[in-house]
Amino acid sequence: MSPTFPTSNGMSWLRNILKRISFLRRLVLRFRYGKPCVGSYSQIGEDIIVHYIFQRVGITHPTYIDIGANDPERFNNTALLYEAGSRGINIEPNPAVFRDLASIRVRDINLNIGIGGKDGEADFYVFNDDKRSTFSKEAAERLVTESPSLSYGVTIAQISSLRAVIEK
Secondary structure, three states: OOOOOOOOOOOHHHHHHHHHHHHHHHHHHOOOOOOOOOOOOOOOOHHHHHHHHHHHOOOOOOEEEEEOOOOOOOOOOOHHHHHOOOEEEEEOOOHHHHHHHHHHOOOOEEEOOEEOOOOEEEEEEEEOOHHHOEOOHHHHHHHHHHOOOOOEEEEEEEEEOHHHHHHO
16 A cells, blocks of 8 residues: 555645755765864754754744853854854853853853752862763763773852743
């Protein structure tokens, strides 16, 4: 038994599917050798997809919350939205990385805190490869075991609940 497809619009449904596949194909082909897509700040072009979706639904300047924002551009999932005129909240507990973030993303609200279940303080494990920093002691120890070239120091970070951040 062969499948049936809607025919009221002729083949427009098929054209729409093929356009979407073509867009994703072009996006994937632009990612080569571990480098971000052209025009993308995120690791593998996630920001382009998110930006595209917002455009398709008519949201020209979405508001975002970037938890663990890290670098203001490299591997950043909100930099493209920021560049296009959006604003949001960047949350980054690493003081060294936070300075660059706050100095570049001046239209955003930048908070040098971590997110947790309640307000307070927590140990923050800051790695020499800052993209791997974490609040989890177990994760930090596992990373060092798996990759001996990694090392970390411990600092105390302020913690706030996401609800408290949003309400402020």
